[in-house]
Amino acid sequence: MDFDVVAHGIVAGSLYALVAVSFNILYRPTNVFNFAQGELVMLGAMIFASATSLAGMPWFAAFVATLVAVGLIGLVEERIAVAPILARSQTGTGWVITTLAVSLIISNLVGRFWGPDPILVKPPEPLSMEALDLGPSRISSYEIMLVIVTIVLVAIVESAYRTLKGKAVMAVAEDREAALLRGIDPGSLRRWSFFLGAAFAAMTGVLAAPILYASTSLGPDLLLKGFAAAAVGSIGNNRGALIAGYLIGVTEALGASLLSPGYQEAVIFIVVLTVLLLRPQGLFGSSTARTV
Amino acid sequence: MPLRAALPLVFQAAAIAIALLLPAFVGANSYALFVATQLGIYVIAAIGLNLLAGYAGQVSLGHAAFVAIGAYSVALLTVDHHWSFWAAAALGMVLAAGLGMLAVLPAFRLNTWYFAFITLAFALVFEKMIVEWRWLTKGFAGVVGVPPPSAFGFEFGPRPLYFTVVLVTVIAFILVRNVVHSRFGCAFVAVRDVEPAALAVGASPQLAKLTAFVISAALAGIAGAFFAVQKTVVTPDDFTADFSIFFLLTVVLGGLGTLWGPIIGALVFFLIPELLAGLQSWRMLIYGGLLLGLMLFAPHGLFGALRQGWRRFAPQAATPVLAAERAEHPPIAGLPLQVSGLRKRFGGVLALDAVDFHAPAGSCCAIVGPNGSGKTTLLNLASGYYVPDAGSVKIGRVEMLGSSAPRIATRGVGRTFQTPRLVADLSALDNVMLGAYTRERANLLSIALRLPSARAEAHRLREEALGFLHFVGVADRAETEAGEIPHGQQRLVEIARAMMGGARLILLDEPAAGLSMSELERLERLIARICELGATIVIVEHHLDLVANIASHVTVLDRGTVLAAGKPAEVFKDERVMRAYMGERALKTGAPA
Numbered sequence: 001m002d003f004d005v006v007a008h009g010i011v012a013g014s015l016y017a018l019v020a021v022s023f024n025i026l027y028r029p030t031n032v033f034n035f036a037q038g039e040l041v042m043l044g045a046m047i048f049a050s051a052t053s054l055a056g057m058p059w060f061a062a063f064v065a066t067l068v069a070v071g072l073i074g075l076v077e078e079r080i081a082v083a084p085i086l087a088r089s090q091t092g093t094g095w096v097i098t099t100l101a102v103s104l105i106i107s108n109l110v111g112r113f114w115g116p117d118p119i120l121v122k123p124p125e126p127l128s129m130e131a132l133d134l135g136p137s138r139i140s141s142y143e144i145m146l147v148i149v150t151i152v153l154v155a156i157v158e159s160a161y162r163t164l165k166g167k168a169v170m171a172v173a174e175d176r177e178a179a180l181l182r183g184i185d186p187g188s189l190r191r192w193s194f195f196l197g198a199a200f201a202a203m204t205g206v207l208a209a210p211i212l213y214a215s216t217s218l219g220p221d222l223l224l225k226g227f228a229a230a231a232v233g234s235i236g237n238n239r240g241a242l243i244a245g246y247l248i249g250v251t252e253a254l255g256a257s258l259l260s261p262g263y264q265e266a267v268i269f270i271v272v273l274t275v276l277l278l279r280p281q282g283l284f285g286s287s288t289a290r291t292v
Numbered sequence: 293m294p295l296r297a298a299l300p301l302v303f304q305a306a307a308i309a310i311a312l313l314l315p316a317f318v319g320a321n322s323y324a325l326f327v328a329t330q331l332g333i334y335v336i337a338a339i340g341l342n343l344l345a346g347y348a349g350q351v352s353l354g355h356a357a358f359v360a361i362g363a364y365s366v367a368l369l370t371v372d373h374h375w376s377f378w379a380a381a382a383l384g385m386v387l388a389a390g391l392g393m394l395a396v397l398p399a400f401r402l403n404t405w406y407f408a409f410i411t412l413a414f415a416l417v418f419e420k421m422i423v424e425w426r427w428l429t430k431g432f433a434g435v436v437g438v439p440p441p442s443a444f445g446f447e448f449g450p451r452p453l454y455f456t457v458v459l460v461t462v463i464a465f466i467l468v469r470n471v472v473h474s475r476f477g478c479a480f481v482a483v484r485d486v487e488p489a490a491l492a493v494g495a496s497p498q499l500a501k502l503t504a505f506v507i508s509a510a511l512a513g514i515a516g517a518f519f520a521v522q523k524t525v526v527t528p529d530d531f532t533a534d535f536s537i538f539f540l541l542t543v544v545l546g547g548l549g550t551l552w553g554p555i556i557g558a559l560v561f562f563l564i565p566e567l568l569a570g571l572q573s574w575r576m577l578i579y580g581g582l583l584l585g586l587m588l589f590a591p592h593g594l595f596g597a598l599r600q601g602w603r604r605f606a607p608q609a610a611t612p613v614l615a616a617e618r619a620e621h622p623p624i625a626g627l628p629l630q631v632s633g634l635r636k637r638f639g640g641v642l643a644l645d646a647v648d649f650h651a652p653a654g655s656c657c658a659i660v661g662p663n664g665s666g667k668t669t670l671l672n673l674a675s676g677y678y679v680p681d682a683g684s685v686k687i688g689r690v691e692m693l694g695s696s697a698p699r700i701a702t703r704g705v706g707r708t709f710q711t712p713r714l715v716a717d718l719s720a721l722d723n724v725m726l727g728a729y730t731r732e733r734a735n736l737l738s739i740a741l742r743l744p745s746a747r748a749e750a751h752r753l754r755e756e757a758l759g760f761l762h763f764v765g766v767a768d769r770a771e772t773e774a775g776e777i778p779h780g781q782q783r784l785v786e787i788a789r790a791m792m793g794g795a796r797l798i799l800l801d802e803p804a805a806g807l808s809m810s811e812l813e814r815l816e817r818l819i820a821r822i823c824e825l826g827a828t829i830v831i832v833e834h835h836l837d838l839v840a841n842i843a844s845h846v847t848v849l850d851r852g853t854v855l856a857a858g859k860p861a862e863v864f865k866d867e868r869v870m871r872a873y874m875g876e877r878a879l880k881t882g883a884p885a
Contacts, residue, residue, distance in 0.1 A: 033405045084588050091485075093404045096351045097544065098587045100408075104537065104580030112577075220533070224416065227409050262424035269395075269417045276398035276406070 004137050005253045011143045011211065013249020014150035018204040019226025020233060020241035021157055026074075026197030028236050029169045029189045032082055032095050036103035038223025039110070040198050042216060044070050044205025046110055049119040049214035059124040066206055067199040074198020077102050078191055086190075090176075103219070111216045118215035129210055142210055149207065154242045157200075169193070173236070224265070225252075228272045234285030244283065247271070299602075307555070311458045315451050325450055326522075331562050332457035333518045338542045338554035339464050340511030345540070346549030347472060348504035349484030351408045354415025356535035358509045360422070361388040362516025367435035367526040368428070377441035381517035388513030389506045396505060400498040407501075415536055422528040434527030438520045448521075457518055464511055467740045469551055471507065474739040474750070478726045480504055481549075482715045489713040489723075491677070493793055494701035494730035503736065534576060541579050544586050547593030549717075556594050621763060626654035626828035627688045627704055627797040629674060634683035636669055643669045645852045647683070651797075651845075656819065656829040658839040658860070661849035662872055667832040668710060670849070671799050674830075675707050676700040687797060702730045706790025707799040712782035716775030720766065720785050723774050724757040727792030760788040764818055780811040787818065797828045804835040816841055836864065848872070 019041060026034050034040075044066050051062035081098040088094070123129060123142040131138040160166050171179040172186050180186060205218070212218060225248060233244030248268055255267030275283060311332075318324040337359055345351045352358075365384030369375040375383075395414045399407040422429045429435070441448045441456070448456065471477055482490040483497045490497050520526050538561075546557025564578075571578070590597050631649040635642070644666045651657040659667050672678045674685050676697035685693045692700050701707075706727070714723045732753060734746035761767040764784040769777050774785065783803055790798050800819070804812055812835070819842050823829055833839050839846060840860045848855040848863060850872045856863050863869060 033403075033409075035408070081584060081588075088591070093349065093351065093408075094587050094591065096405050096408045097540070098584055100353065100537075101580045101583035101587070104576050104583070108574075108577040108580065220416070224409070224413050227413075231406070231409075260424065262420055265413070265417045265420055269413050272413070273395065273398055273410070276402065280398065280401045 002257065004139075005257045006250055007137045007139050008143075009250030009253030010147055010246055011139070011249070012252065013229075013246040014147050014242075015204065015208050015211070015222070015245075016225045016229040016248050017233075017242045017245025018150055018153065018207065019201070019222050020229035020245060021154060021238050022197050022200040022204060023226055023230045024236050024238055024241060025157065025200055026193050027230075029172045029186070029193050030082075031173070032086075032099070032190075033227075033235075034077070034194075034197065035096060035099040035223070036077060036106060037197070037201050037226065038219040038221070039103045039106040040070055040074060040201035041205040041208065041222050041226075042214075042219035043073065043106060043110060044202025045121070045209040045212075045214035045218055046114055046119070046205075046216075047202070048206045049121045049209055050114070053119060053121065063203075063206055067202050070202030070205075071195040071199035073106075074194040074201075075191060077198070078194035082194070083187075083190070103223075107216060107219055114216070116216060118213035118217075119209075121209035121214055123210040146207055146211070150245075151242070153203075154238050157238050225268065228268050231272055232275045232282055234282030237282070237284045240282060240284030303552075308462065311461075312455075315454060320450050325454055327562065329450070329454045329457050329518075329522055331558055332454070332461045333515050333522065334539070334542065334562075335461050335555055335558045336457075336464050336518070337512045337515035337539055338546070338558055339461075339468050340508035340515075341539050342543045342546075342548065342550075342554045343468050343472070343480075343511075344504045344508035345543060346547075346553065347477060347484065348480040348501055349404060350501055350504065351404070351540070352411040352508070352536075353408050353540065354411035354413070354418075354533075354536050355508075355512055355539045356531040356533070357411075357415040357418040358388040358392055358512035359516040359519060359535070359539075360418060360531035361391060362513035363520040363526050363530070364422070364429060364435070364516075365513075366517040366520040367438045370439055370520075371435055371437060377439075377517070377521060378443075381514060384517045385510040385513035388516065389509040392509040393502070393506065397502075400501045412533075412536075415531075415533060419528060419531060419533075422531075429528075432528060434525055434529075435520075436525050438524045438526065440521055440524075453518075453522065457522075460514065460518070464514075465551070465555070468507070468511075470740050470742050471736070472551065474734075474746075475726060475729050475732050476500070476503060476736060476739065478715070478718055478722050479729060481717055482726060485715055485717065486713045488677070488709060489715055489726070491697035492675075492701055492707055492709075492713065493726050493728075493789065494698045495726075496696070496698045534579075537576070537579055537583075541583055543593075544583055545593055547595030548591070550592060550595040550599070553593050553595045556598075560594065621759070621825055624796055624822075624825045624827040626826050628653040628686075628828060629797055629830060630684075630686040631670070631674060632684050632686075634670070634673060634685065635681045636666075636673060636678060637681055642852050644673070644680075647849070647852070647854055649847055649854070649857075651828050651830050653828055654823070654826050655845060656823045656831065656843050657845045657847065658843035659830065659832045659847050659849060660834070660836065660839060661855070664851075665849040665872075666852045667849055668801055671707065671801050671830070671832055674700075675705055675799055698730075701793065704794060704796040705799065706793050706795025706797070708783065708786040708790060708801055708803060710801045710805065712779065712786050714774035714777075714782055714785055714789075716773065718774055719771050720761065720774050720777060721754070721757055721770040723785055724760055724788045724792050725753055727760075727789035728753050728757070729793070731794055757788070757792055760792050761785070763791070763821075764788045765814060780807045783807070783815070784818070787822075791822070791827075795827065797830070798822065800829065800831040800833075802832055802834065804833055804838050812838065840864065 023037055047069055048062055048066040051057045051065060081102050082095050085094040085098055127142040127145055129140045129142050131140055161170060168184045169189060171184060172189055176186055228248050229241050229245040233240030251271050252264050252268055256264050314328055315325060337355060341352060341355050362384035365387055366377060366380045369380035370377055396407060396410055399410045423431055440453060479490055479495040479500045483500045487497055542557040542561050543554050545560060547553030586593060629651040634644050634647045636644045647670060659670060661667050673680045676695055679694055684691060687703055687705060732749060734749050738746040758767060758770060761770050764787050766781045766784050769781060803815055807815060816838055819829060843860055846860045846863045847857045848869050855872055856866045856869050
């Protein structure tokens with residue numbers, strides 16, 4: 001097994017894990033799985049690329065501006081495409097179609113605005129994409145930092161669930177009506193989770209940009225791989241998503257190097273199907289009872 | 293015949309007449325005929341997608357892949373291996389359904405959106421594989437020169453091909469209509485809207501979704517087969533993600549879950565690109581905007597809007613129900629229920645701990661207790677909605693512990709729910725008929741073909757269901773949509789549904805909650821009558837007067853354990869029971885029981 005292939009699999013897997021975590025942030029209190037999430041990641045990368053490369057904003061200012069901008073777009077999505085559907089029926093799945101529609105709209109508007117050419121984004125100083133000479137692996141300082149930042153981010157998100165607000169999120173996920181009776185407003189929680197979930201997606205885009213370039217083709221790809229990591233790692237479980245992200249990233253890299261790059265998606269697809277067939281709730285979840 | 297009933301027939305006849313007369317007015321090689329043939333092909337696939345997404349609630353985002361499987365099967369087999377079109381098309385249908393099934397099977401146990409994701413991924417992977425497997429599919433160049441179908445030495449030109457497509461479209465429409473109006477269609481809607489109701493009548497949600505999927509994928513496969521011969525060239529570019537979105541939009545535009553939706557949607561859709569030819573590059577943006585707008589403002593699409601307008605124009609006359617008069621119901625051989633040592637834990641809460649409960653055959657037993665004492669949990673365990681941690685549940689003489697809800701229902705266990713679980717979009721009569729889901733013998737094929745035996749059986753069951761609606765006293769609501777029936781009567785429809793399923797053990801979960809005094813009396817008489825017929829009844833209830841009047845045996849639960857059990861009069865005098873119900877102080881001051 002080539003060590004370099006595994007290392008790049010871990011780097012890619014970290015990105016997939018971040019997308020999966022952004023799914024989870026949004027899913028837990030709302031039970032909505034946002035089909036526009038991939039496009040929000042893409043939008044984050046594009047806005048950040050324009051802000052730094054074209055407008056010349058400093059790294060940190062551009063970072064904050066991107067997160068807020070995409071977070072607000074997530075909020076708009078919730079108001080327009082999700083809230084009216086859930087108002088009609090809490091259990092319906094019309095939001096599958098409406099969030100997909102939002103993804104089509106974002107992807108086309110962005111394509112129209114920025115054009116199809118990928119934009120190169122430089123990592124923040126002193127990190128660089130230059131391959132370090134570390135014996136068997138040719139990995140860059142930015143990629144090493146990305147792997148570490150991902151682990152830290154997952155830890156931060158997990159500890160956020162232990163705060164009072166985080167517990168409110170879990171309460172709504174568990175039993176919406178009971179949470180309502182305890183003075184938790186599910187509507188406001190849902191708006192916040194769309195804002196935060198979208199901002200987290202944008203951050204993923206910013207982090208991914210130096211490696212994958214900012215381009216409109218990021219969206220669908222990260223949507224599916226993020227879903228794969230979330231489903232394999234059990235929906236709602238962020239540590240599970242991290243490990244599943246690595247698993248998917250490494251499998252994909254190995255599949256590409258052993259078979260052919262054209263088989264990347266097929267290999268991931270088969271892994272996801274196999275896991276779901278054997279353990280429908282994912283690798284790191286327990287089955288929950290339905291209530292009548 | 294009244295106008296209301298005649299209208300659909302008029303429309304059907306007109307649609308077929310226009311379709312058949314079209315070739316007489318346009319040239320055989322004209323663009324109009326080409327477009328009309330293509331329209332027919334898209335309608336076939338859209339009818340299938342509508343059955344899946346509209347009725348069974350499984351939104352496929354990768355329908356283009358199933359069309360592609362049919363198209364590539366025909367193109368490769370006829371060009372490279374000189375198969376006949378018909379054999380290749382048949383194989384294409386089988387492959388579309390089979391390959392699709394392999395991919396989506398894991399999704400059926402999970403939330404609906406898993407299905408959407410997996411079909412989306414399947415289409416993407418399939419598109420890549422077409423390019424990757426150059427040795428099989430010829431890669432980007434595609435398969436060229438697909439020969440037209442032929443039969444008996446006669447080669448199909450554009451006109452015969454058009455007629456064939458029209459014929460297949462009509463057949464697909466009729467088959468799907470027959471399925472939608474049968475127990476299968478009702479089960480699809482139940483699975484989509486109220487899964488507990490599907491489980492209660494013994495319909496397996498996985499099997500229902502699978503059935504809808506197989507029909508849908510097979511229709512996409514046959515559409516693909518015609519797609520190949522019509523275009524004569526098949527390339528990977530024909531089956532992109534955009535194509536899948538196009539099918540979805542067609543169905544949403546026409547009306548999800550309406551029979552005419554796919555046809556109206558495809559017709560309108562075909563006019564739009566012609567009108568917007570100059571806006572080609574805005575296409576996906578327009579698709580997205582339309583999808584969003586339709587889902588928000590017209591969830592039943594154009595057909596739904598038309599139907600609403602028509603109803604306002606010609607309000608529904610109250611159709612008198614030609615009811616079979618109240619026939620005496622044959623006796624029911626009650627099933628005993630024996631629960632022992634039952635234990636169930638939810639996280640840190642021990643909901644039930646070593647509970648024993650016995651309901652002899654033909655008895656009426658009540659379970660009472662304060663809120664949160666585990667009454668409903670006991671019912672859910674006995675009917676298979678929860679899996680217990682330990683203990684035994686015997687129904688009749690058979691151990692049913694760990695069996696699925698549909699299997700327990702099939703054993704002759706009917707139940708009602710705390711909040712009535714009826715399929716709101718179906719009439720009360722259809723809801724009751726759904727109760728006979730596992731009793732109905734006619735299979736999918738004979739229902740789709742409307743064979744005389746299937747029709748006779750459906751007619752018989754309909755009469756029987758009406759009889760049960762009479763029995764519970766809501767026959768006047770037979771044709772009303774269940775969602776519009778008052779709460780108290782929904783309960784009665786649920787009881788009728790349970791009886792329709794041939795239930796010999798009926799579990800009632802707080803049937804009296806929210807009933808008025810007169811409704812309560814009716815309910816009491818009804819339960820007494822069902823008991824007289826011989827069925828075993830287990831009732832969870834807070835209304836102690838009702839319990840005292842009808843139950844021969846009462847079990848009191850408190851915090852997951854049995855506090856007392858025995859005859860109602862004795863149990864209600866028990867000091868511990870009074871304490872659990874009314875608290876220490878009330879007991880001391882001697883509040884009336």
